[in-house]
Amino acid sequence: MRYAEPISRLIKAFSRLPGIGEKTAGRLALYVLNAKKDYVKELVESLLDVKENVRLCSGCMSFSEADPCRLCSDPSRDAATICVVADYKDMVAIEAAGSFRGRYHVLHGAIAPLKGVGPDEIKFEELVSRVRDGGVSEVILATSFDAEGETTALYIKKALSGFAVKVSRIASGVPVGGSIEYMDPSTLGRAMDGRREA
Numbered sequence: 411m412r413y414a415e416p417i418s419r420l421i422k423a424f425s426r427l428p429g430i431g432e433k434t435a436g437r438l439a440l441y442v443l444n445a446k447k448d449y450v451k452e453l454v455e456s457l458l459d460v461k462e463n464v465r466l467c468s469g470c471m472s473f474s475e476a477d478p479c480r481l482c483s484d485p486s487r488d489a490a491t492i493c494v495v496a497d498y499k500d501m502v503a504i505e506a507a508g509s510f511r512g513r514y515h516v517l518h519g520a521i522a523p524l525k526g527v528g529p530d531e532i533k534f535e536e537l538v539s540r541v542r543d544g545g546v547s548e549v550i551l552a553t554s555f556d557a558e559g560e561t562t563a564l565y566i567k568k569a570l571s572g573f574a575v576k577v578s579r580i581a582s583g584v585p586v587g588g589s590i591e592y593m594d595p596s597t598l599g600r601a602m603d604g605r606r607e608a
Contacts, residue, residue: 469482471516492550520559541573584601
């Protein structure tokens with residue numbers, strides 16, 4: 411038995427979302443079909459609202475309703491310190507920690523030569539322009555510690571070496587509450603290399 415055509419189209423649309431397979435897409439489609447009309451209307455309006463009212467901040471390249479975004483227009487934040495992240499969700503995570511009071515730069519990806527993603531496919535030039543324009547004293551590289559994140563961090567560090575700006579990398583190592591005996595050798599090595607005075 412096949413689904414009715416409208417349901418099949420909805421399943422196909424859901425299955426194009428990242429991490430959603432055909433079975434999950436089918437469950438989502440049937441959930442929407444059985445949901446109250448008010449919920450479906452709210453869902454549709456939310457999707458349209460995101461597409462119509464969210465844009466990139468011209469300063470930090472994050473998603474925002476306003477340009478400049480709330481963080482870039484906040485005078486209490488340190489404009490001389492920029493934390494570079496690969497994705498918007500990374501910025502949200504750092505912001506939730508509450509310890510960083512500077513500004514951000516969202517790359518919208520990481521350099522991945524094997525996937526055909528180079529510096530031109532991410533918001534790299536916009537970062538260089540911000541540094542070139544002056545007023546930046548430190549760039550903190552907060553990309554992941556996988557191959558793509560490390561490649562991106564190294565590329566940015568080399569590209570900014572000609573500017574009078576400090577380039578630092580977030581620390582990696584043993585997580586808070588982690589047990590040393592369960593750490594992999596690479597993580598322990600980074601923890602030893604990144605040690606600081608107690």
